[in-house]
Amino acid sequence: MPIANQPQPVWQEAAIASVVNLVQAADGDFGVIDKLSEVMSNPDSLQSMFNYLTDLPEGKRALQERPRVGAVDLQTLSQLPIDSFGYAYSQHMLANHLKPIQAGPVETDLQYIGAHITETHDIWHVITGCNTSIFGELQLEAFYVAQLHATRFWLALLTKNLFKAVVYDIEISGQYMEAICQGWQIGKQAKPLFGTPWQQLWQQPLSAIRAELEIERAED
Amino acid sequence: MPIANQPQPVWQEAAIASVVNLVQAADGDFGVIDKLSEVMSNPDSLQSMFNYLTDLPEGKRALQERPRVGAVDLQTLSQLPIDSFGYAYSQHMLANHLKPIQAGPVETDLQYIGAHITETHDIWHVITGCNTSIFGELQLEAFYVAQLHATRFWLALLTKNLFKAVVYDIEISGQYMEAICQGWQIGKQAKPLFGTPWQQLWQQPLSAIRAELEIERAED
Numbered sequence: 179m180p181i182a183n184q185p186q187p188v189w190q191e192a193a194i195a196s197v198v199n200l201v202q203a204a205d206g207d208f209g210v211i212d213k214l215s216e217v218m219s220n221p222d223s224l225q226s227m228f229n230y231l232t233d234l235p236e237g238k239r240a241l242q243e244r245p246r247v248g249a250v251d252l253q254t255l256s257q258l259p260i261d262s263f264g265y266a267y268s269q270h271m272l273a274n275h276l277k278p279i280q281a282g283p284v285e286t287d288l289q290y291i292g293a294h295i296t297e298t299h300d301i302w303h304v305i306t307g308c309n310t311s312i313f314g315e316l317q318l319e320a321f322y323v324a325q326l327h328a329t330r331f332w333l334a335l336l337t338k339n340l341f342k343a344v345v346y347d348i349e350i351s352g353q354y355m356e357a358i359c360q361g362w363q364i365g366k367q368a369k370p371l372f373g374t375p376w377q378q379l380w381q382q383p384l385s386a387i388r389a390e391l392e393i394e395r396a397e398d
Numbered sequence: 399m400p401i402a403n404q405p406q407p408v409w410q411e412a413a414i415a416s417v418v419n420l421v422q423a424a425d426g427d428f429g430v431i432d433k434l435s436e437v438m439s440n441p442d443s444l445q446s447m448f449n450y451l452t453d454l455p456e457g458k459r460a461l462q463e464r465p466r467v468g469a470v471d472l473q474t475l476s477q478l479p480i481d482s483f484g485y486a487y488s489q490h491m492l493a494n495h496l497k498p499i500q501a502g503p504v505e506t507d508l509q510y511i512g513a514h515i516t517e518t519h520d521i522w523h524v525i526t527g528c529n530t531s532i533f534g535e536l537q538l539e540a541f542y543v544a545q546l547h548a549t550r551f552w553l554a555l556l557t558k559n560l561f562k563a564v565v566y567d568i569e570i571s572g573q574y575m576e577a578i579c580q581g582w583q584i585g586k587q588a589k590p591l592f593g594t595p596w597q598q599l600w601q602q603p604l605s606a607i608r609a610e611l612e613i614e615r616a617e618d
Contacts, residue, residue: 185566193565198418218564226568323575328568337560344438344557345413346405348446348548355543359579 185222192217193330200338201345214338218331224288226328231291231372240373244290247297248377250278255380263387264380267304274310276300294373295326301376305387306364307395312339316354317361324365325372360395368393405442412437413550420558421565434558438551444508446548451511451592460593464510467517468597470498475600483607484600487524494530496520514593515546521596525607526584527615532559536574537581544585545592580615588613 185193196210196217203210231237255268271278278300281293303310308318316339322332336358343351369391379387405413416430416437423430451457475488491498498520501513523530528538536559542552556578563571589611599607608614 190565194418194421194561197561197564198414201414223568320575323571327572329571330564330568333560333568333571334564337557337564340553340557340560341414341417344417344550344554345410348443348550348553351543351549351553352547355540355578355582358575359582362575362579 185220189217189220189222193334197334197338197341200335201341214334215331218334219292220330221288223328223330224291227291227326228287230327231370234370234372236370236374237372240294241287241290243373243375244284244294245373245375245377246294247278247280247301249280252278258381259383261383261385262380263304263376263382263384266384267301267380270304271300298371298374298376302371304384305371305391306361306368306393307388308361313353313357315339316357317364320358320361321365321368324362325368325370364393364395405440409437409440409442413554417554417558417561420555421561434554435551438554439512440550441508443548443550444511447511447546448507450547451590454590454592456590456594457592460514461507461510463593463595464504464514465593465595465597466514467498467500467521469500472498478601479603481603481605482600483524483596483602483604486604487521487600490524491520518591518594518596522591524604525591525611526581526588526613527608528581533573533577535559536577537584540578540581541585541588544582545588545590584613584615 196214200210200214228241232241252268252271255264256272258264258268270276279297281297284290284293302308302321303314303318306318306321308314308321316336319332319336319339322329323336326332340351340354340358343354371391374391416434420430420434448461452461472488472491475484476492478484478488490496499517501517504510504513522528522541523534523538526538526541528534528541536556539552539556539559542549543556546552560571560574560578563574591611594611
């Protein structure tokens with residue numbers, strides 16, 4: 179499979195269209211987000227992330243061991259101590275009416291990167307302390323950009339949100355920029371989250387995991 | 399003139415098209431930047447900035463006194479002491495083959511806002527220490543967003559640059575984010591630059607003006 183560093187014109191047009199469609203879409207239209215994910219998760223983009231991750235000790239180990247979150251029972255996790263990561267995760271999921279995502283089997287490194295990022299997204303919300311408001315999502319999008327180095331999907335979501343502010347709600351731009359820069363700083367300072375074997379950590383105190391990963395939030 | 403807080407659909411479509419055209423345009427195509435400026439400088443957008451600026455003591459005074467940069471002779475400024483603002487400005491303009499922009503007469507507050515921002519752009523480059531590389535431009539775009547509160551034009555330029563990174567050069571995204579967050583922080587911390595009577599300050603030391611405006615750069 180040839181990996182070109184320069185995206186091709188046909189892909190570029192599709193990428194532009196997928197962002198514009200999301201700018202124009204109603205909130206909660208998951209079809210356009212799926213389309214964005216499909217376009218932005220092309221081999222070029224995953225290869226860029228792969229190249230970066232394999233240069234990190236944590237990323238290299240994760241790609242060798244390929245830890246998976248596996249089946250998650252929220253009711254069981256909600257019985258854990260209230261300071262535990264598992265309890266915090268269960269409360270986050272239940273409060274937001276979310277179900278744990280399982281991304282299916284993988285064969286290649288690039289498939290693993292995609293699956294792991296998909297199935298750990300809600301975990302990253304909890305670990306980083308980014309809530310599910312638009313401001314929390316923007317923090318987390320910038321956190322992803324900081325942590326994954328060359329992630330078209332997350333930078334496209336961040337860009338889409340700024341684009342929406344330009345077109346529909348410029349008064350919100352300051353809060354958006356603040357959220358982005360907070361997420362960026364936290365993501366730059368933290369150790370790499372990619373590849374963490376979260377399934378082994380449910381019983382650990384959330385604060386201890388955050389300290390270990392050097393996730394520092396101004397409000398903590 | 400009715401000022402609607404919600405942009406109208408026809409304007410929204412034009413705004414989206416003007417950003418996309420810039421994403422697709424070749425570097426240095428000033429026609430598409432002029433078109434972006436025309437679309438983003440609509441009365442709604444200028445009114446949002448006006449509302450913000452009149453709430454600031456510096457902004458209110460500037461709108462009353464309407465200081466203008468006036469005619470600038472780069473050769474004369476280049477004879478000033480080398481630590482002066484005027485000397486630094488002249489060197490910036492000469493090194494970048496730029497000519498001072500004069501924005502013409504104004505009658506209304508909104509016209510003044512547009513004209514003042516246009517004719518002080520190169521001055522803001524010098525005062526903030528943002529160079530004319532893409533990284534310096536991104537820093538300055540974020541600085542504008544921090545200082546002008548609700549500026550569609552500058553947020554659109556920033557968004558366009560992130561959009562280009564998504565589509566054409568994702569490897570650059572970290573440097574772009576770093577530049578944006580630096581510019582945002584400097585802009586948030588600094589006193590308002592809008593309305594500064596620059597034409598009275600050519601002979602002042604650049605460092606003294608920066609200190610007065612509380613512009614602090616990590617590398618200073």
